[in-house]
Amino acid sequence: MKTRCSLIFSIALVILLALTACIPLWSGPGSAPYQQPYGPGGMMGPGGMGGGMMGSSGGMMGGQGGMMGGMGGTYNPNARPISIDQAANAAKLYINAYGGDLELKEVMEFAWNFYAEVEEKSTGVHAMELLVDKYTGQVSPEMGPNMMWNAKYGMMASYGVTAAPTANMPVKAPQAKELARQFLNTNLPGVTVDEADTFYGYYTLHTMKGGQIEGMLSVNGYTGAVWYHTWHGPFITMKELD
Incomplete structure (x- = not known):
């Protein structure tokens, strides 16, 4: 038991250190200035640090050949991207492995990937x-x-490290939205925030600019820490599902 706990702690610590080294967190006004990390040559953009550590090809957590990805390899330069409907179908097939209580709610297309949001049917x-x-x-x-941060479907839950997951967190949705607003005012002036979607352990909110989706960020439901999603690239379009 002691060996298992030590192994779990070591794995969690390595991944946590790797992630926090690459992704900006913000804990409130007065934090260090935010530096835009994505874009060509940026920390999470093509040719930047994220291209090796969290990118699509060969990265530590990338989709192709990474530590947590699939088979190794590189993209065909003449390859064409899949459609948003194909991405939605792929996400639906993925969540089928979790049983019948999960459903796909939306798919967003960004320059570098598709993002899919999944909801529990029984709880909302x-x-x-x-x-x-x-x-x-x-x-x-x-x-x-x-x-x-995901207390039910994330890494800590899979290792049995967290207590019983709950969506009733000390930081409520209105407070999470206000913390997100403060973060944006400090670090990305001119960018606003939409409503908060509740997950087990945190909230995710769309960020808006000029009435259009700009990206997204998450707010920890226990600490109030803000984590901006730097790995998507510019927003293209979205598809909501019933």
């Missing part, structure tokens, strides 16, 4: 966030809050 609580590779259609759990 959002269950997990997924990424779909734009060229292969491979589905994987989204990195960041979905892995590290």
Whole structure:
């Protein structure tokens, strides 16, 4: 038992250190200035640090050949991206493995990947966030809050480290929205925030600019820490499902 706990702690610590080294967290006004991390050559953009550690090809958590991805390999430069409907179908097939209580609520297309949001039918609580590779259609759990903060479907839950998961958290949805607003005012002036979607352990909110979706961020339901999703790239379109 002691050996198992030590192994779990070691795995969690390594991944946590890796993620926090790459992704900006914010705990309130007065934090260090935010630096835009995505874009060509940026920390999470093509050619940047994220291209090796969390990118689509060969990265530590990438979809192709990474530590948590599938088979190795590189993209065909002439390959064409899949459609948003194909991405939705891939996400539906993925969640079928969890039984019949999960349903796909929305799919968003960004420049670098598709994002899918999954909800529990029985509770109405959002269950997990997924990424779909734009060229292969491979589905994987989204990195960041979905892995590290998700008390029911994330990494800590899979190792049996967390207590009974709940969506009733000390930080309520209105407070999470206000914390997100403060983060954006400090770090991305001109960007606003939409309503909060409740997950087990955190909230995810769309960020808006000029009345259009700009990206998204998450707020921890226990600490209030803000985690901006830097791995999507510019928003293209979205599809909501009934």
